[in-house]
Amino acid sequence: MDKWIALVKQKLRELGLSQEQLAERVGVTQGGVGHWLRGTRTPKIDMMNKVLVALGMPHLQVTLQIAPVTTIAERSAQYGPTGAEAEDDIASQYLLCFQYPVLAWAELDGPRPATSIVTEQTDYCAQGLAFWLRIEGDLMSATTGPSVPENMLILVDPGVPAAPGKLVIARQQGTAAMFRQLVEDGGQRYLRPLNPTYPKLLCGHDLEILGVVVRSHGVH
Incomplete structure (x- = not known):
C-alpha cells in the first residue's frame, strides 16, 4: 500500500492535479481520496487500478497476493503478539505487484501493442512504459561475472537513464533491437x-536506447 500511495502522490505532483480533481476522475469524494493517501483506509483493488488509469498509467496493474505466515513465531515477528484465536488462523500480508507485458523481440521494431495477453508481475514500479523480454541466444551468458542466460526474462524500463555499465536494449539504424551492456572506453x-567470445559494437550517432x-x- 505504501508504494501505491507514494506513486499516486508523485503522479499528482507531476501532473499538477489536486486530490479533488483525482476524486472527480474516479467518481469518489475528495475525503475518500484523502483517506487513501494518508493510509487510514485501503481502496479495493479495482479502485486502485482505476486511479492508476486516471493518472495516465494504464500499463501498471496492481494485484494483491496472500503471503501465508505459517508459524506463531513468524506471525509475532510480522504483526506483534497475537491472541489464542489469532494463533488458530493463517496470518497473511498484502503485497503490491505491478504487471507488465511480455513482448516478442519483433514487436520492438514496430508500434507497441495496445494490450498484451501475456504479462509478468513484479514489485518494481517502473518510471516508463516497461516491458519484459525473453532472452534468445548466448550473447549475454558468461561463465564468470554477470550473466543473463537464454530463456531468462528481463524487465526493461525506458524511463531509466542509460549510463555506462548498464545493461540496455538498444538498436542502431538498420539493425534489430539487441541486448548488450553499455560500456565506455577511451571516450568511445x-x-x-x-559473453567474451562475441565482439563489442561501436556505438554510432544513431544509437537508440x-x-x-x-x-x-x-523461467517458471
Missing part, C-alpha cells in the same frame, strides 16, 4: 556482450 561508447534492464529472473 560500445555495446558489449557479456529502448530501455535499461532493471530486473531478470528465470
Whole structure:
C-alpha cells in the first residue's frame, strides 16, 4: 500500500492535479481520496487500478497476493503478539505487484501493442512504459561475472537513464533491437556482450536506447 500511495502522490505532483480533481476522475469524494493517501483506509483493488488509469498509467496493474505466515513465531515477528484465536488462523500480508507485458523481440521494431495477453508481475514500479523480454541466444551468458542466460526474462524500463555499465536494449539504424551492456572506453561508447567470445559494437550517432534492464529472473 505504501508504494501505491507514494506513486499516486508523485503522479499528482507531476501532473499538477489536486486530490479533488483525482476524486472527480474516479467518481469518489475528495475525503475518500484523502483517506487513501494518508493510509487510514485501503481502496479495493479495482479502485486502485482505476486511479492508476486516471493518472495516465494504464500499463501498471496492481494485484494483491496472500503471503501465508505459517508459524506463531513468524506471525509475532510480522504483526506483534497475537491472541489464542489469532494463533488458530493463517496470518497473511498484502503485497503490491505491478504487471507488465511480455513482448516478442519483433514487436520492438514496430508500434507497441495496445494490450498484451501475456504479462509478468513484479514489485518494481517502473518510471516508463516497461516491458519484459525473453532472452534468445548466448550473447549475454558468461561463465564468470554477470550473466543473463537464454530463456531468462528481463524487465526493461525506458524511463531509466542509460549510463555506462548498464545493461540496455538498444538498436542502431538498420539493425534489430539487441541486448548488450553499455560500456565506455577511451571516450568511445560500445555495446558489449557479456559473453567474451562475441565482439563489442561501436556505438554510432544513431544509437537508440529502448530501455535499461532493471530486473531478470528465470523461467517458471
